[in-house]
Amino acid sequence: MELYYFHDSCCCQKVKLALEEVGLAAACHHKHLDIGRYGRYDHLKDAHLKRNPMATVPVLVHKGRPILDATSQIRYVEEALDGNASLVPPTEHERARMEIIINQCDIDPRPRVLTNFADSWGNAVQLFSLQNISFSHRHYGLRKSLYALVKHPNPMIPMNRILFNLLHIRIEPSVSREALERIEQATREYDALLADGRTYLCGQIYTLADIACLPLLHRLQDLGIMEHVLLRAPTKRSLLNYWMRLRDRPSSKKVFNEWEPKSKIQKAVHTAVRKHRDLALTVGVYGAFIPEA
Numbered sequence: 001m002e003l004y005y006f007h008d009s010c011c012c013q014k015v016k017l018a019l020e021e022v023g024l025a026a027a028c029h030h031k032h033l034d035i036g037r038y039g040r041y042d043h044l045k046d047a048h049l050k051r052n053p054m055a056t057v058p059v060l061v062h063k064g065r066p067i068l069d070a071t072s073q074i075r076y077v078e079e080a081l082d083g084n085a086s087l088v089p090p091t092e093h094e095r096a097r098m099e100i101i102i103n104q105c106d107i108d109p110r111p112r113v114l115t116n117f118a119d120s121w122g123n124a125v126q127l128f129s130l131q132n133i134s135f136s137h138r139h140y141g142l143r144k145s146l147y148a149l150v151k152h153p154n155p156m157i158p159m160n161r162i163l164f165n166l167l168h169i170r171i172e173p174s175v176s177r178e179a180l181e182r183i184e185q186a187t188r189e190y191d192a193l194l195a196d197g198r199t200y201l202c203g204q205i206y207t208l209a210d211i212a213c214l215p216l217l218h219r220l221q222d223l224g225i226m227e228h229v230l231l232r233a234p235t236k237r238s239l240l241n242y243w244m245r246l247r248d249r250p251s252s253k254k255v256f257n258e259w260e261p262k263s264k265i266q267k268a269v270h271t272a273v274r275k276h277r278d279l280a281l282t283v284g285v286y287g288a289f290i291p292e293a
């Protein structure tokens, strides 16, 4: 089995979590693809386009057959277990709940469907992520932007980033308000579920629902809006405790902290970039788009 992934993508993190949880990570060959945040666009190279003409990650290849969608991939990992372990709850009722949560956490960032939050709060989180990524592309030169525009099978994706930076086009406040409300609603729902003292979203065993949800919670933290969402009244204490508990799980630690700066120079650059990004988020995005309580 081979997994083509980008470490900082929520979709990819789901699949990596599933593989880590069931001990298949070592048997799976991981191939890191830089999908553009640091400017290499590995996903637009011919080798990847052959694997996935839509140029997205993650791609899980098993016996020469690529599986192109994260949600299908985590289900595939569960099926590959052959009863050795399970990422599915034992009762029918909880299994139905798991299905709902997996779908609610699905991400489809194609521009035409991205703002469809009704069914998925994954897309609402992705909207803020994409804004963040677009910011990180603002120093890209013309050549890099043109390359993406020419090579990308969905040119609206690089086009949106170019316009975002060139013409200072921003997500409309009404849309980001709607996205935030969707995030509020989903987190309220999950908090209510966990309020009965259960350990995981579907009861007492860790399931695909947790795998689908955790990368989104991690992203809320990364974007700096977790406090806003979980600590604002009414505080979502059960969900907050769930996150603090599950982010310390070995699989989470591996997947969410995959890239750590090693040398002193890397550390300094990393800190500077983070500071700069946080500033951009606080002043440019957070301030402008997160509505007042």
Ligand SMILES: N[C@@H](CCC(=O)N[C@@H](CS)C(=O)NCC(=O)O)C(=O)O
Binding pocket: 009, 010, 011, 012, 035, 036, 043, 055, 056, 057, 058, 068, 069, 070, 071, 106, 107, 108, 109, 110, 157
């Ligand atoms: N529905 C797909 C979406 C995959 C997807 O769009 N992945 C993003 C990363 S989260 C990507 O590859 N983007 C390519 C790009 O930005 O050009 C899934 O869940 O796997």
